[in-house]
Amino acid sequence: xxxxxxxxxxxxxxxxxxxxxxxxxxxxxxxxxxxxxxxxxxxxxxxxxxxxxxxxxxxxxxxxxxxxxxxxxxxxxxxxxxxxxxxxxxxxxxxxxxxxxxxxxxxxxxxxxxxxxxxxxxxxxxxxxxxxxxxxxxxxxxxxxxxxxxxxxxxxxxxxxxxxxxxxxxxxxxxxxxxxxxxxxxxxxxxxxxxxxxxxxxxxxxxxxxxxxxxxxxxxxxxxxxxxxxxxxxxxxxx
Amino acid sequence: xxxxxxxxxxxxxxxxxxxxxxxxxxxxxxxxxxxxxxxxxxxxxxxxxxxxxxxxxxxxxxxxxxxxxxxxxxxxxxxxxxxxxxxxxxxxxxxxxxxxxxxxxxxxxxxxxxxxxxxxxxxxxxxxxxxxxxxxxxxxxxxxxxxxxxxxxxxxxxxxxxxxxxxxxxxxxxxxxxxxxxxxxxxxxxxxxxxxxxxxxxxxxxxxxxxxxxxxxxxxxxxxxxxxxxx
Numbered sequence: 001x002x003x004x005x006x007x008x009x010x011x012x013x014x015x016x017x018x019x020x021x022x023x024x025x026x027x028x029x030x031x032x033x034x035x036x037x038x039x040x041x042x043x044x045x046x047x048x049x050x051x052x053x054x055x056x057x058x059x060x061x062x063x064x065x066x067x068x069x070x071x072x073x074x075x076x077x078x079x080x081x082x083x084x085x086x087x088x089x090x091x092x093x094x095x096x097x098x099x100x101x102x103x104x105x106x107x108x109x110x111x112x113x114x115x116x117x118x119x120x121x122x123x124x125x126x127x128x129x130x131x132x133x134x135x136x137x138x139x140x141x142x143x144x145x146x147x148x149x150x151x152x153x154x155x156x157x158x159x160x161x162x163x164x165x166x167x168x169x170x171x172x173x174x175x176x177x178x179x180x181x182x183x184x185x186x187x188x189x190x191x192x193x194x195x196x197x198x199x200x201x202x203x204x205x206x207x208x209x210x211x212x213x214x215x216x217x218x219x220x221x222x223x224x225x226x227x228x229x230x231x232x233x234x235x236x237x238x239x
Numbered sequence: 240x241x242x243x244x245x246x247x248x249x250x251x252x253x254x255x256x257x258x259x260x261x262x263x264x265x266x267x268x269x270x271x272x273x274x275x276x277x278x279x280x281x282x283x284x285x286x287x288x289x290x291x292x293x294x295x296x297x298x299x300x301x302x303x304x305x306x307x308x309x310x311x312x313x314x315x316x317x318x319x320x321x322x323x324x325x326x327x328x329x330x331x332x333x334x335x336x337x338x339x340x341x342x343x344x345x346x347x348x349x350x351x352x353x354x355x356x357x358x359x360x361x362x363x364x365x366x367x368x369x370x371x372x373x374x375x376x377x378x379x380x381x382x383x384x385x386x387x388x389x390x391x392x393x394x395x396x397x398x399x400x401x402x403x404x405x406x407x408x409x410x411x412x413x414x415x416x417x418x419x420x421x422x423x424x425x426x427x428x429x430x431x432x433x434x435x436x437x438x439x440x441x442x443x444x445x446x447x448x449x450x451x452x453x454x455x456x457x458x459x460x461x462x463x464x465x466x467x468x469x470x
Contacts, residue, residue, distance in 0.1 A: 006410050025250045049410035051336025054253070055403040057379055057417065058396040067390055069379050071406040090398070091253035093334040099263040123248065162258070169254035193250045228364050228394040237370070 004107035005075060007046035013111035016077065017211050019085040020178075022120040022171035023092075026196030028189060029119035029171075032203040033085050038062060038221035039204075040213065042076035042085055050103060052096025056089055061225030081213065082114070097170050101177045108182070115141055115183040117211060119203060120171030124190035135206055138163055138175060139185035143210070150209050155188060185210070197229070266332055268341050271307035275344075280321035281443055282349035286400050287357040289422060291326060293432055294355075298439055299324065300447045311338060322443055323349075327400050335403040343407065351385075352408060352415040353442055354401030355435070363421040364395055374431045375421040376438065379405060382414040386441050391419060 005011060019036060021029030036042065053073045060066035070089070077084040092100050108116075124134060136155040137147050144154070157163050163172050165188055175186040187207060191199045201220070208215050268274065285294045304314040304326075312330025317323055325342070333341070346352055360371050378388035379397065391397065397405075401417050408415035418438060422431055436446050 003410070006412075023252050023254055025252055025254070027252050047406075047410045049407060051334065051340050053336060053406075054398065055335060055406045056396045056398045057402045057405050057409075059379070059391060059393045061393055064393065069381055069405070069409060071409055072402075089396070093336065094255050094257075095261055096263055096334070096336070097255075097260040123250075125248065164258060167250060167252075167254065167256060169252065169256060170260065173260055193248055225394040227366070 004050060004103055005046040005048060007075075009045070011046055011075075011111070012079070013077070013084055013108075013113055015112060015114050016082045016084045017114050018108070018116045019083070019207070019211075020116060020118050020174065021086070021088055022118060022174060023088060023090075023169045024121040024165075024171055025123055025167040026121055026191050026193050026199060028121040028191055028196050028199045028203055030088065031196060031200030032119055032207060033087050034061075034223045034226070035200060035204040035220060036083070036085055036207070037076050037087065038223045039215060039219060040078055040081060040083060042078045042083065044070075044074055045077045045084075046075040047071055048073040048075060048086065050096075050100050052093045052100035053088075054090040054093060062223055064224050083211070083213065092170060097173065098177075101170070101174055105177055105181055108178075113182055115185065116178055117207065118171060118175050118178070118184065118186040119207065120165060120168040120186055120188045121191045121196075121199070121203075122165040122188055123167040124192050126166045127190050134190040135203075136188045136190070137185055138188075140179045141183040141185050143185055146210060150206065152187065152206065152210070195230075197226070266310065266337075268311060269309040271309055272305070274306070274341075276306075276315070276323060276348075278321050279323060279345060279349040281351045281353070282323050282325065282345060283439075283442060283444070284325045284327065284352075284354040284401055284404055286327040286354070289357045289427065290355050290420065290435065291328065293427060293435060294324065294326070294439070297432070297436055297446050298444050299326075308341070311341070313338070318444060324444070335400045338400060339403045339407045346404065346407060346415075347411070347413060351442070352404060352413065353418065354404045354415070355418045355420070355438075356397065356399050356401040357420040357422055358397075360421045360423045362395075365392055371421075373423055373425070374434055376418065376434045377421070378416055378418050380414075380416040381405065381409040382416075385416065386418075386438060388418060388438070395419075 021033045056072045060068045060070050072090040073088050133151050135152040137152045138155050178184045189203050302316050305317045306315040310332045312328040314326045377391035379391050397419050405415045405417045
């Protein structure tokens with residue numbers, strides 16, 4: 001599909017690490033990408049159009065009083081740290097999921113990306129062993145030692161040699177299609193649905209360690225739009 | 240729920256959680272008439288039950304559609320030669336993105352593109368508003384705000400075909416204004432329909448005279464009594 005990315009300046013993603021969130025349990029990957037954008041000052045560099053994206057529009061969630069609109073799927077980037085991220089604020093149409101991912105693969109084919117990291121979450125009641133470490137990965141990038149050093153376990157495939165994470169949405173198919181062309185890793189955290197902001201922090205921290213981004217907990221910037229994650233103020237009538 | 244039944248938790252995330260996703264098969268649009276629209280000055284997309292009911296009664300009236308997308312739930316009405324209303328009714332064949340792909344020539348050729356949708360007032364979020372009014376009208380635009388409507392505040396989001404039209408226009412650098420009307424569940428009356436009709440007038444459409452002997456409740460026409468003796 002032509003015009004998948006549209007930017008005012010020529011896009012340069014060469015040698016960039018691209019982060020893509022899945023739409024999965026607790027929206028943890030999308031929250032983590034929000035943290036990445038605000039903490040490392042990623043700038044919006046392109047909009048993404050595809051009929052498979054379930055559209056949503058609003059004002060810029062990172063800047064109060066902005067009149068710049070944001071759409072459901074946009075590309076953010078930081079030239080200095082060579083980190084880019086696709087933020088997906090809604091989901092994909094079921095019948096167009098494969099079509100979208102194939103078009104994404106061919107649109108990214110024009111860049112010499114260093115690697116792709118997909119973020120995903122799954123239902124933690126699926127885990128057979130309850131432990132504090134709930135991070136798993138699958139990769140074609142030879143990152144076994146790096147992952148072991150960071151306490152991330154390799155995900156086991158099923159009897160059909162396929163990976164399945166209950167609650168990850170299209171994360172696994174995204175990995176299987178993109179890994180045909182790029183060095184790709186999927187980082188999964190098993191979580192419970194609820195207040196998933198702590199999960200987003202831990203996924204953000206793990207991601208930074210894996211892609212070697214230096215940060216301190218004090219430097220993390222909370223996105224402005226998170227003020228209303230649990231809704232607005234209560235109506236006065238209830239008091 | 241039965242005793243001992245295992246209830247798996249759900250998630251607010253919009254997931255399908257399928258192991259296999261289908262290959263996409265394109266469905267060709269079936270038009271009543273040809274699919275071209277010429278000389279488009281104003282293109283107005285109308286969706287959601289309340290706004291559709293309102294526009295049908297107060298703007299479209301007895302006009303007949305000039306085009307219909309038979310397998311897509313779209314009807315197109317022409318006014319004053321170069322103004323068009325696209326009415327979006329319930330449809331399942333196409334998703335919104337596919338509808339945009341079908342109508343992209345119209346959107347690209349129109350001088351002004353507007354979309355109007357509605358949502359429940361309870362879904363409107365505003366930190367400074369403890370008591371919500373009956374109607375809140377807000378807009379989003381990627382170019383200039385021509386009708387002077389207040390911008391939709393963070394973190395409110397708009398979805399649906401209107402959002403797809405605005406997203407498409409943003410991506411391809413075309414001008415579009417989206418209006419969202421937050422209403423409570425009360426019947427349509429002069430108080431909650433006034434701001435919408437004013438806005439449609441500003442877009443250049445004529446608003447029809449309404450017989451005061453008729454009122455509307457959720458789209459059903461109910462004649463009023465000639466006297467209130469037995470109320």
